[in-house]
Amino acid sequence: MIELSLNFFLKLFYTLIASNLLLRFIKWIFNYINKINSVNQLKGMYMLPFLGNIHQLKTKHEFLMQIRDFSYKFKDEPMWRMWLGTMPNYIFHKGEYAEILFSSSKNTQKSVQYDFLHPWLGTGLLTSHGDKWSTRRRLITPTFHFEILNDFLSVMNEQALIMTEILSSLVKNKQEINIFERLKACALDVICESAMGQNVNAQNDQLSDYVRAVARMSELVTYRFFDPLEWSDFIYSRTQRGKDYKRCLKILHEFSTKVIMERDNDLDDVDLMSKKRVAFLDLLLKAKREDSSITFNDIREEVDTFMFEGHDTTAAAASWACQLIGSHPEVQKKLHQEVDLILGESNRPLTNDDLKELKYLDLVIKETLRLFPSVPYFGRVISEDCDVGGYKVLKGETAVIVAYMIHRDEKYYPDPEKFDPDRFLPENSKDRHPYAYIPFSAGRRNCIGQRFAQMEEKVLLASILRYFEIKSVKSIDELEPVGDLILHPNNGIPIELKLRC
Numbered sequence: 446m447i448e449l450s451l452n453f454f455l456k457l458f459y460t461l462i463a464s465n466l467l468l469r470f471i472k473w474i475f476n477y478i479n480k481i482n483s484v485n486q487l488k489g490m491y492m493l494p495f496l497g498n499i500h501q502l503k504t505k506h507e508f509l510m511q512i513r514d515f516s517y518k519f520k521d522e523p524m525w526r527m528w529l530g531t532m533p534n535y536i537f538h539k540g541e542y543a544e545i546l547f548s549s550s551k552n553t554q555k556s557v558q559y560d561f562l563h564p565w566l567g568t569g570l571l572t573s574h575g576d577k578w579s580t581r582r583r584l585i586t587p588t589f590h591f592e593i594l595n596d597f598l599s600v601m602n603e604q605a606l607i608m609t610e611i612l613s614s615l616v617k618n619k620q621e622i623n624i625f626e627r628l629k630a631c632a633l634d635v636i637c638e639s640a641m642g643q644n645v646n647a648q649n650d651q652l653s654d655y656v657r658a659v660a661r662m663s664e665l666v667t668y669r670f671f672d673p674l675e676w677s678d679f680i681y682s683r684t685q686r687g688k689d690y691k692r693c694l695k696i697l698h699e700f701s702t703k704v705i706m707e708r709d710n711d712l713d714d715v716d717l718m719s720k721k722r723v724a725f726l727d728l729l730l731k732a733k734r735e736d737s738s739i740t741f742n743d744i745r746e747e748v749d750t751f752m753f754e755g756h757d758t759t760a761a762a763a764s765w766a767c768q769l770i771g772s773h774p775e776v777q778k779k780l781h782q783e784v785d786l787i788l789g790e791s792n793r794p795l796t797n798d799d800l801k802e803l804k805y806l807d808l809v810i811k812e813t814l815r816l817f818p819s820v821p822y823f824g825r826v827i828s829e830d831c832d833v834g835g836y837k838v839l840k841g842e843t844a845v846i847v848a849y850m851i852h853r854d855e856k857y858y859p860d861p862e863k864f865d866p867d868r869f870l871p872e873n874s875k876d877r878h879p880y881a882y883i884p885f886s887a888g889r890r891n892c893i894g895q896r897f898a899q900m901e902e903k904v905l906l907a908s909i910l911r912y913f914e915i916k917s918v919k920s921i922d923e924l925e926p927v928g929d930l931i932l933h934p935n936n937g938i939p940i941e942l943k944l945r946c
């Protein structure tokens with residue numbers, strides 16, 4: 446009798462579970478079909494059920510070209526769509542339609558792809574959202590105050606000098622120069638010194654464990670972004686790359702933790718503002734002393750975020766600028782004239798006033814970031830159903846904002862592939878849509894390091910231009926721009942430099 450009722454209850458239990466699962470599955474299928482019907486109103490690649498467009502996506506250089514080709518193909522559409530498995534992605538390729546993502550306090554949550562950065566950056570400024578993000582943003586904004594940035598100008602000048610000395614010795618030895626590698630090492634030294642007050646000497650010692658781990662980590666995160674087979678933590682941790690990721694993570698976290706602890710021991714509140722040079726880290730440690738809810742882990746998240754966001758981006762932008770300057774002699778001539786007029790024959794460090802005077806260089810940097818925005822696309826979660834250009838955009842799905850294509854909209858940039866710094870003269874840009882140019886993103890989640898980056902780019906480029914003439918060796922197509930986390934050349938940027946007499 447007991448056995449009979451046990452059997453009965455077990456059967457009932459299994460039936461309930463099975464019918465519950467079946468019901469959920471039916472509901473999911475129903476939602477999925479509805480989603481397909483809604484999203485496929487938009488133009489896009491032919492999709493397969495469940496796979497979406499995953500099987501059609503290209504990698505590396507070809508992926509960016511694929512996005513470019515589809516954006517040109519659908520250029521009269523406000524957006525187009527791409528399915529990653531069963532997840533639709535709305536591709537925003539026009540500034541005026543991306544406005545909905547920038548202009549309000551909604552849609553500020555980053556898309557699911559950013560989760561791959563969590564083990565490294567935690568939920569720091571770049572990856573967090575909601576209250577945590579707004580508290581952090583409020584805390585960190587003062588560290589980018591104008592006066593504090595002035596302090597970092599000397600770091601930039603010092604590192605730029607080291608870079609030009611290395612470049613001079615390479616020129617003397619007639620060695621080929623990969624300017625991307627040189628600028629990356631220089632930008633890493635600048636950000637390490639500014640964010641942590643630590644000199645990692647990347648320019649002279651590119652093989653240090655920390656320097657290698659930063660480079661390898663950015664590479665590994667990118668691989669993971671684009672390979673669905675690496676998305677599951679369980680599987681990833683068992684692969685060779687997953688193990689390498691764990692190894693790098695250990696090096697990076699041990700380094701930043703050690704620096705934070707040492708700096709905290711050294712820090713004396715009374716002394717802070719009289720210190721010769723204050724790092725971002727000092728300001729965060731000071732905030733921690735005033736607000737006990739801030740933990741060392743919170744600080745490490747932010748320091749790691751600065752390290753990640755703060756060097757490859759600037760280095761890539763300055764490298765593309767060198768490539769474009771070196772292939773446009775008329776632009777280079779004007780730049781040399783401007784630099785000579787402002788700096789003369791002196792070797793003195795650049796001042797803030799010099800930076801303000803370098804107006805043509807400013808136009809060149811802006812136009813370079815139009816053609817080669819360091820962050821070529823970024824993602825958001827749609828926070829509520831909305832209408833974009835007559836199409837319904839569904840809550841909870843992903844929006845991908847393609848700055849690379851927004852910057853090639855013929856409506857605002859005729860002959861968009863042409864490098865023409867004059868596009869940014871005030872008279873030529875006054876009627877441009879505010880979201881037609883977004884290299885630093887826009888709205889509440891814009892780049893907090895924008896002014897720092899602009900200062901650094903000017904110092905690095907003016908330092909090269911005052912001593913050297915640049916000649917590009919390859920064309921843009923030969924360089925194969927790759928849109929990973931950062932828009933970088935596939936195999937560096939080889940250039941020839943000639944010392945100016």
Ligand code: HEM
Nearest residue numbers: 570571754755758759762819820823885886892893894898
């Ligand atoms: C040319 C150089 C740079 C470019 C083009 C650039 C561009 C961007 C873009 C497009 C975003 C938004 C990313 C997204 O929504 O996923 C961003 C965010 C951010 N950037 Fe930059 N960046 C540059 C340099 C820097 C530097 C030097 C720092 C630090 C010193 C920095 C720190 C950050 C941080 C912390 C965020 C997250 C801000 C937030 O969500 O509140 N960036 N940057």
